[in-house]
Amino acid sequence: MNNVWLLIYVLPFVGVFTWYLVARRRKETKAILAAEEAIAASMTEPPSLHPVIDPLKCIGCRSCVAACPEHKSHAVLGMIRGKSRLIAPANCIGHGACKRSCPVDAIDLVFGTERRGIDIPEVKPNFETNVPGIFIAGELGGMGLIRNAVEQGRQAMDSIIKLPGIGSGSGHDVVIVGAGPAGFSASLGAMKAGLRFVTVEQDSLGGTVSHFPRGKLVMTQPAELPIVGKMKFTETSKEKLLEFWQGVEAKTSLKINYHERVEDVSPVEDGFVVTTSKAQYPCRAVLLTIGRRGTPRKLGVPGEEMSKVVYRLIDASEYAGKKVLVVGGGDSALEAAHSIADQPGADVTVSYRSESFSRAKPANRAKVEQYAAAGRMRLAMLSTVAEIRPGSVILEKGGKQGELANDAVIVCAGGILPTGFLKNIGIAVETKFGTA
Numbered sequence: 001m002n003n004v005w006l007l008i009y010v011l012p013f014v015g016v017f018t019w020y021l022v023a024r025r026r027k028e029t030k031a032i033l034a035a036e037e038a039i040a041a042s043m044t045e046p047p048s049l050h051p052v053i054d055p056l057k058c059i060g061c062r063s064c065v066a067a068c069p070e071h072k073s074h075a076v077l078g079m080i081r082g083k084s085r086l087i088a089p090a091n092c093i094g095h096g097a098c099k100r101s102c103p104v105d106a107i108d109l110v111f112g113t114e115r116r117g118i119d120i121p122e123v124k125p126n127f128e129t130n131v132p133g134i135f136i137a138g139e140l141g142g143m144g145l146i147r148n149a150v151e152q153g154r155q156a157m158d159s160i161i162k163l164p165g166i167g168s169g170s171g172h173d174v175v176i177v178g179a180g181p182a183g184f185s186a187s188l189g190a191m192k193a194g195l196r197f198v199t200v201e202q203d204s205l206g207g208t209v210s211h212f213p214r215g216k217l218v219m220t221q222p223a224e225l226p227i228v229g230k231m232k233f234t235e236t237s238k239e240k241l242l243e244f245w246q247g248v249e250a251k252t253s254l255k256i257n258y259h260e261r262v263e264d265v266s267p268v269e270d271g272f273v274v275t276t277s278k279a280q281y282p283c284r285a286v287l288l289t290i291g292r293r294g295t296p297r298k299l300g301v302p303g304e305e306m307s308k309v310v311y312r313l314i315d316a317s318e319y320a321g322k323k324v325l326v327v328g329g330g331d332s333a334l335e336a337a338h339s340i341a342d343q344p345g346a347d348v349t350v351s352y353r354s355e356s357f358s359r360a361k362p363a364n365r366a367k368v369e370q371y372a373a374a375g376r377m378r379l380a381m382l383s384t385v386a387e388i389r390p391g392s393v394i395l396e397k398g399g400k401q402g403e404l405a406n407d408a409v410i411v412c413a414g415g416i417l418p419t420g421f422l423k424n425i426g427i428a429v430e431t432k433f434g435t436a
C-alpha cells in the first residue's frame, strides 16, 4: 500500500520538483554566462533609464525578468542565486516594465551609475528649458521609448502653440530639430496648427528606430499622432513601423529637410536664429527632439564628403561584389565587417587605429579574427585613413602610406553626444549618477 502511495503522489512531486530545479539551474547558468560576457565586453553601463534592484527586498519571483519586453530578443535581467540581477546592462533601453511588475517594490528606475554619469537637461512640465523659447521633447529629456517620444513631441508642440508671438513675425514660428518619433509627431502637430515651421534632420526619418537591426522586434504602446490619430502598434517590426511613418509623411505631404544638421542656435530679439549645415532660420521657438545618440563622429579627412562614405550599415547585401573599407574597432564596426564579408564577392578591409579590438564583444572579435585567418577579410591594425578618393582610399600605417582600391567606406567611429551642443546654447544640464 505504501509503495502505491509513493508511486501516485510522491514520485510525480519529486519529478516535477527535480525538473523545476534543473530548469532553474539551467537559466541561472545562462544568466551567469550573459553577465560574464557583458563584463568581458565592457558592456556594463546602461545607456539611460535602468533598474536598480534591492537584493534585500527581492523575493526572486522572476516577474521582472518575464515582464521585460526585450527578454524575447536578448537577455537584460536574469536570476542569480534566487535574486534578480541586471545581467546585460547595455541591452536595457528603459522600458520600466520590470518596476511595474515587481510585487514587493524592490526596483528603482535611475539614470546613470556611480561610475558613469548621464547628462539630463532641465526641462519644465511644459517641455520648455531654462532658455525661454527652447523646448526639449523625447529621449533627450531623459524619457526613452517610442510611445513617450510621440506623446511628448505632440504635447511640446501644444505648449509652443501657446507662446506669445507665434503666428506673427517674419521668420518661422518654430524650428524642429530631429525627425525621430518625437520630432515627427511634433512636426505633424505644427502642421495641424497651421504654424510656419521647418523640420531639420541630419539623417533620415525615424531617428533611432531607423538604426535598429533589420527585423528587430519593436515593443511599444499605442500613442496619439497629430492629424493621424491613434498609432495602434504594440508589437511590430522596425520595417513596418518605418513604413507606417513614411506613409503618413507622404499622405500629409509633410516636408522634412533631410541631411541637414543643426550646428548652432543663437538668441536674437524675439527669438532665435538656427544655423544648420545648409542655411539659417530665424524663428520664434526651437524644439529639440534630437535624442541621445548624438552625431556620428567624422574622420575629418579629404574626400569624406563623397556619397560612398556612410556612418552606419543599413543593408549588407548592397555591398555584394564591392571593395569596402570599414573604419573602427567597436561592435558596430566588427558587425558591419563580418556581415559584409558574408556577401558574395565582397572584399572587406577593417582599418583600426589600435592594435586590438579590445572594446568589442568577444563573439564579434572571434568572428572577425576567424574571417581574417580564413582570408575572408583584411585587418589593417594600427592604421588610419589619410584620404578618400573616388576609386581608392589612402591608409597610413607606421608613417607610411598605401593606396587601396575602394568602392565604399563605412565609418563606425562612435558619436559626439549632444551635451556640448546643449551647454553651448545655454541649456542647463544635470549629471545624474544613479538617481531618478
Ligand SMILES: Cc1cc2nc3c(=O)[nH]c(=O)nc-3n(C[C@H](O)[C@H](O)[C@H](O)COP(=O)(O)OP(=O)(O)OC[C@H]3O[C@@H](n4cnc5c(N)ncnc54)[C@H](O)[C@@H]3O)c2cc1C
Binding pocket: 093, 137, 138, 139, 140, 143, 144, 145, 146, 147, 149, 177, 178, 179, 180, 181, 182, 183, 200, 201, 202, 203, 204, 205, 206, 207, 208, 209, 212, 217, 218, 219, 220, 260, 261, 262, 263, 289, 290, 291, 292, 293, 294, 295
Ligand atoms: C537598440 C535599441 C532598441 C530599442 N527598442 C525599443 C523598443 O522596442 N520600443 C521602444 O519603445 N523603444 C525602443 N528603443 C528606444 C527608442 O528608439 C527611443 O526612445 C526613441 O527613438 C526616441 O525618440 P526621439 O525622437 O526622442 O529620438 P531619436 O529617435 O533618437 O531621434 C533623434 C533624431 O534627431 C536627429 N538629430 C540629432 N542631432 C541632430 C542635429 N544636430 N541636427 C539635425 N538632426 C539631429 C537624429 O539624426 C535622429 O534622427 C530602443 C533603442 C535602442 C537603442
Ligand code: SF4
Binding pocket: 053, 057, 058, 059, 060, 061, 062, 063, 064, 065, 083, 084, 098, 101, 102, 103, 104, 105, 106, 107
Ligand atoms: S519582480 Fe521584484 S521580487 Fe520579483 S524577481 Fe524581480 S526584483 Fe525580485
